[in-house]
Amino acid sequence: MKVRIAISPGASPLDSSTLAAMIDGLEERTFDTIWLSDVPMGPMVDPLLGLAFAASRTTRLKLGANVVPFGRSPFVLAKELAQLDQLSGGRLLLSLVPGLDQPGERDALTIGRKHRGHYLDEVIPLLRRWWDGETVVHVGETFQCTGLALPARPVQQPLEIWLGGVGPAAIDRSGRLSDGWLGANLTPPEAGVAARRILEIADAAGRHIDPEHFGLSVPYARASPGDAVLAAVAARRHDGATDGILPVGRGALREVLSELVDEGLSKFVLRPAGAVDAWNEELDWLAETVLDLQT
16 A cells, blocks of 8 residues: 655645745655645635646645635636646646635635535536547536637546545545545544445446545644644534544654554645644654655
């Protein structure tokens, strides 16, 4: 099993010099991937802009992102992602996500009351058809076109689409449509159950998902976090739990990752639960803690 470690800056906004220091540090220390998240209502850098910036500074580092497809024309999104894969020499990793449904998000993304899951069901096959070089004719709930062909194709054939989510509909969609699954806010046993269920759904649909294409986004803290950090992590679960969700310290982080590997997961996005004062120091700590787990 190939274990790969991605590092995310978390929820902190980054200026150009701080982002550059993080990117350069990940490349130098041989981490597998930088991972940026799409939070339209937050201060974080837009992931496609951030990854283009990262592509210009690196030659090896993979470029991963959660991308919210709403508010973008599916055709334009397909072109942007294909060209980002071209500019990076085929290093793009992609997970489509429905967003956090924060206050104002639906208005900002112009989706109103539209069902976000139905939109994903519609847009994922379109992206695949354009990346395959098809001229697409489509009349759907959220998008119509009478014959559009993409002027750019990704280097990777195929450019994989991973999904996330933990509810029944999200798990079903991952089995039916995804190339992999990147979950969040789950304990190792819960993540293992989700991964196995996705494989069952894919098998029933006559599809194959590589068993190594399952991972989890894992928040961590180097030392005991404050109440605000704990509350923010707890708020993302219905039961308010943080045990097994937020490892604190070097030993706990390694233990959680080991448990996840035992459950069959092998791709991990590590994100600091709180603010990072100095990324060089943070990356040194992470390298000493987890880099030897990459295989």
